[in-house]
Each structure stands twice: as structure tokens, then as C-alpha cells.
Amino acid sequence: MPLSEEQKIRYARQLISPEIGEKGQEKLLNSKVLQIGAGGLGSSFAMYLVAAGIGELTIIDNDTVDLSNLQRQILYDSSSLNRVKVEVAKERLNNINPDSKIIIKKMCVDDKSIDDLIKNKDYIVDCSDNAKTKFMVNDAAIRNNVKCTIAGVKDFYGQMITINPKKSACYRCVFYGEPEKQPKKESPLPIIGVTPGILGTLEAVEVIKSLLNIGETLENNLLMVNLLNMSFDKISVQKHEKCICSK
Numbered sequence: 022m023p024l025s026e027e028q029k030i031r032y033a034r035q036l037i038s039p040e041i042g043e044k045g046q047e048k049l050l051n052s053k054v055l056q057i058g059a060g061g062l063g064s065s066f067a068m069y070l071v072a073a074g075i076g077e078l079t080i081i082d083n084d085t086v087d088l089s090n091l092q093r094q095i096l097y098d099s100s101s102l103n104r105v106k107v108e109v110a111k112e113r114l115n116n117i118n119p120d121s122k123i124i125i126k127k128m129c130v131d132d133k134s135i136d137d138l139i140k141n142k143d144y145i146v147d148c149s150d151n152a153k154t155k156f157m158v159n160d161a162a163i164r165n166n167v168k169c170t171i172a173g174v175k176d177f178y179g180q181m182i183t184i185n186p187k188k189s190a191c192y193r194c195v196f197y198g199e200p201e202k203q204p205k206k207e208s209p210l211p212i213i214g215v216t217p218g219i220l221g222t223l224e225a226v227e228v229i230k231s232l233l234n235i236g237e238t239l240e241n242n243l244l245m246v247n248l249l250n251m252s253f254d255k256i257s258v259q260k261h262e263k264c265i266c267s268k
């Protein structure tokens with residue numbers, strides 16, 4: 022569908038980008054993304070992706086808003102306390118851009134439910150806060166042949182990788198650890214709010230680039246961010262021949 026007059030104004034600065042233009046904008050408005058987690062990473066990710074005009078965003082999260090979240094989870098504010106995160110997120114995102122259809126589910130994903138959720142999606146993004154979910158998102162992306170970006174944050178540090186199923190290295194190729202053997206309940210990690218803010222924002226631009234097939238995404242590269250010394254390093258990673266992504 023051609024852009025409306027209002028959309029031509031809303032997205033004016035993207036339409037004049039040689040990388041995006043009307044064709045790219047229409048592509049974004051026709052794309053469907055699945056987001057796992059609506060915390061610190063998920064806040065900046067969802068706000069920038071929706072503001073850019075993604076067609077549909079499905080957000081999965083099972084939590085309610087706690088006072089200790091507000092230092093970094095900028096989808097929420099003091100009036101959101103004790104409310105269901107995805108419900109507040111939907112209101113906020115609808116206000117940012119009514120062009121984006123926001124679908125919410127208050128639930129914990131597992132290996133089975135994620136396969137239903139991922140159906141007909143163009144992209145899946147991990148915005149969770151634990152390794153177990155990141156491995157699950159990785160495996161579901163490969164099983165269902167959907168591109169995926171996974172990020173993680175701690176204190177002033179972040180990491181991010183993009184997976185093109187079967188073609189590029191996956192999360193398991195890089196992190197061999199078996200999540201089942203990790204302690205069930207980790208004590209809270211230190212986090213400065215801007216770290217998930219930046220990594221979530223980078224996840225949004227990664228999705229936009231990947232959907233529009235522009236620039237270079239983090240396929241076969243792990244981005245290592247250190248905000249204490251302001252370094253952004255790309256480390257080349259390789260597909261492991263015995264990994265699930267090679268089968």
C-alpha cells in the first residue's frame with residue numbers, strides 16, 4: 022500500500038534517507054517482529070522500532086512493573102507501578118506510533134509456545150535477561166528459519182549477535198555453556214540504565230537493516246560494548262560444524 026499523506030510527514034526523515042526511501046518504509050510497515058522480553062533492552066528496542074514504523078510488533082513478557090525497574094526500563098514510569106508490563110508497553114507504543122499494530126502476551130515462553138509465536142514473523146529479537154531464554158530464542162530461530170538478534174547486558178558492558186539461520190554462526194556456536202547447568206536464580210546483576218538503552222537501540226537498527234537488506238549486520242560477528250572506556254569491538258565468530266545450526 023502506498024504511504025498516506027500523514028505517513029509521508031511522519032517518516033519524512035527516513036524517506037529522504039538514500040538507504041530507506043519510500044520502498045524501504047513500505048517494507049518496514051509490512052514487517053512483523055517478535056520481541057521476547059519487555060525490560061531494559063525491550064524498552065528502547067520497542068520504542069525505536071515502533072517509532073520507525075514497524076508494521077507489527079508482538080511482545081512477550083510475564084512481569085509487572087517494580088520500582089527497581091524504573092532506573093532502566095524507560096517504557097514505564099512511576100504511574101506504571103505494579104501494572105502488567107506488556108499492557109503499559111502497548112499503551113505507550115500506541116501513543117508513539119498508531120501505525121504499528123502491537124500484539125501483547127503476558128506469559129513465559131517455552132520451547133513449544135515459541136514455535137507458535139514465531140509463525141509468520143519476519144524477525145525475532147531477544148530482549149530477555151537470562152541465558153536460558155537466549156538459547157531458546159536462538160534454537161527457535163534456527164528451527165523456524167527466522168532471522169534473529171540476541172543481546173545481553175551487565176553493568177557497563179554489552180554483547181550482541183545476529184543470526185541468519187543455517188548460514189551464519191549462532192549463539193550456541195559462540196557460547197557453548199549449557200544453560201540448564203547454570204544456577205536457577207541468579208542474584209540481580211549490576212546494570213547502569215544506559216547500557217540496555219544502547220544495546221536495545223542497536224537491536225532496533227539491526228532489525229531495520231536486516232529487513233531492508235542494507236549495510237552490514239552482525240552475522241558472524243559478536244559486538245562487544247564497553248561503556249567504561251567507550252569501546253565498540255566486532256569480534257569475528259565462526260560457525261561450529263557440530264552445532265545445531267550446522268545440521
Ligand SMILES: [Zn+2]
Nearest residue numbers: 191194264266
Ligand atoms: Zn551454531
